[in-house]
Amino acid sequence: MTRERSGDDEVSDPARERMIQAAADLILEREILTGPVPLPDLAALHGSRRPRRARRMLALGVGSFAGAGAISAAVVALLVVRGGDRDAGALSYVVDGAATVAGDAIEAPPRSSHDRRAAGDVHASDVNVRFSDGSVVRLDPGARLEIPRRHARGAELRLGGGRALFAIEHRAGTRWQVDAGPFAVDVTGTRFAAEWREQGQQLEVRLESGAVVVRGGAAGPGVTLRPGDVLVASVRDQRVTVQRSGQSAARANEGAGGGEDGSDAARESSAETAAGGARGGQLDAADRSPRAPARASASVALATPGRDPKRANGLAGPSWFERRHPELEPPPVPPSAPSILMGAGGTFCLRDGAAFSFERPDDGLSSADSPALLQQRGAYHLALSRPSVDRSHSWCGSGSLRMAVDFHDRGKPTFLGRFPNQSGLLIVRLPRPQDFTDKTVRMHVFIDGPTGARLAGQLFVVHHGKWINGPVMDHLAPGRWWTISHQFRAENPITVGPPYPPGGTSLVTDCDRIALILYATGGPRTWSGTVYVDDIGWR
């Protein structure tokens, strides 16, 4: 094998070197340049730096004061290492399945009658939230989960409603917490199902393996569950019912000679659980859960009469917003999403306002619906056409913008190297110029096409003729609503090429148009169907 030297680099086989160089060129020529990235919370970063310094100084001070002995050195090392651990990278996650995702909130679609028939009324949803540490949360149809906080050792999750199965990977120092109403479930590594019934204000936790502690509300400082246990906690009647499995109850009474006897075991379990902070115990043989295992041998109810559920342990007091704005009424409870097609936005409709909701025919909309004319004018995205208001699909409300889509590779390629009908363009003309600085522009898209088709979507705003783009959102699949959003900053890099002015940066202070481009990227690339767009807005 011949070797040659180029500059200070020693390379192997020149042919192989050329091949690798060609591979690199292929990537560089074809890569889509990245746009702006979400910035970190700078205030939080600076805030985290100061205490660490303070701790380090404190540790050094303690160490110096204690002298040069080995003990002081150990104290210094311990404090500094703990400070460093706090800043480690947070877990990331991906949502797998046909869910509605908005920010850190995830909502599984409600179960349709077709699903029930097909799945035999078991878990028909296939929505999995997969965390980077291997933990998985599976959402049942209609379940809502928020992930308000993530850190290196776990996350804080909020079950807004419905049932979810949690499979948490156990590692040293793992800290996971699942909130549901006024209750919190502390998890270190386990597998359990939790269901929060918002209407009845009732939490049910069914533990499969490991151990969890349920606290807050009527559960007080904490009720420990063992594998097989089922806990039902109600806010309204201030009761916590722990249904011990046969195994668990027997284990709890091993020392007392209770064996498998139902009532004795139940009372013993009651006493043990009540030590966790409940006021007293009473037997409650009736199981409220339709899914309770038949083998359950004992049921224990813990009652906390007269306890204010909202002041139980600080978990369920008024929210930050309520404390700051006591004069405001709580927001109305939104209607549940009737289907994945209509009103799929569910609770997000309350949070995200929309400037264009397509409840009635809106002015100012256009799409590339006249190919001949637009070809002459130099249009490059002709797959979308015939915009009209539709009543069969909606993100929020009862209407959306419907467009016919026709992807194919016929015609003369444009100088972008793309056929005109390989991408489609929707332009929304704003009634007056808008300043999008530090605002997140979002729109919702539903694709009705072949199952295997994949699209990519890209959001643009137009400032004085400059097209400023968000990142490309890949893998848009038919059959569900997708939220495409981008937060614009004061200075926004322009990363798209011609026909838009390439390179440089641009302000977004005076934008007169919002645009969406859909590209056919995967699966069948020649197909016709329908695209629905709804609730275009910014905040």
Add this chain to the structure above:
Amino acid sequence: MKEGTSSIMVSEITRRDSRGPVMNDAEVVRALRGGDRERESAAWARVGILARRTVSRFFGPALDPADLVQEVFVRLFRRLPSLRDPSELKALVIGTSLGVARNQARRARLRRLVAFRAPADLPDVAVRGADLEAREAVRRLYSIMEGARAEDRSFFVARYLEKMEVAEVAVVHGLSLATTKRRLSRAMDRIGRRIARDQALAAYLSETGGLP
């Protein structure tokens, strides 16, 4: 004289209005350290684009690197105070980004050992243009990269995509020059062999000028 004055004034205004592009490395470092709060966001945005590009090049367009970039931010925030020479900022950002990417790739590789994903399930990648052959070639290339060692991918990104000199590659990987040369050569041999095993990809690269 008047023209000269006018020109300077325009230049100053431009500098003030377009903070990102005209900041030199020293200004960026100063802003990142919190010395210039007014420009801090612009500086982080500039660093973020570089970090995102590096992570994207490592994993390919199939992965949204937003979470990894946030991890890069946090690490950079910790390392910036020890940065002595502002001209080393780019190397620090790329080195940190590649470090985060390598860790992620190793974790993903471990998970793949227990959860096999068929090649047919690999996601399509979004690439510029409609050259379907090129799109397929990029997909195959990143499929190959996914099976390569994390360090090999990191060397490939630094040397061939970021176009760094070998000495710079050594700096961002925290290795000596001699070790870097040795490992780089072996890494490219391994990647080259993997590419050569994919006959369709090798043929495509040869047509586009890779092979004799």
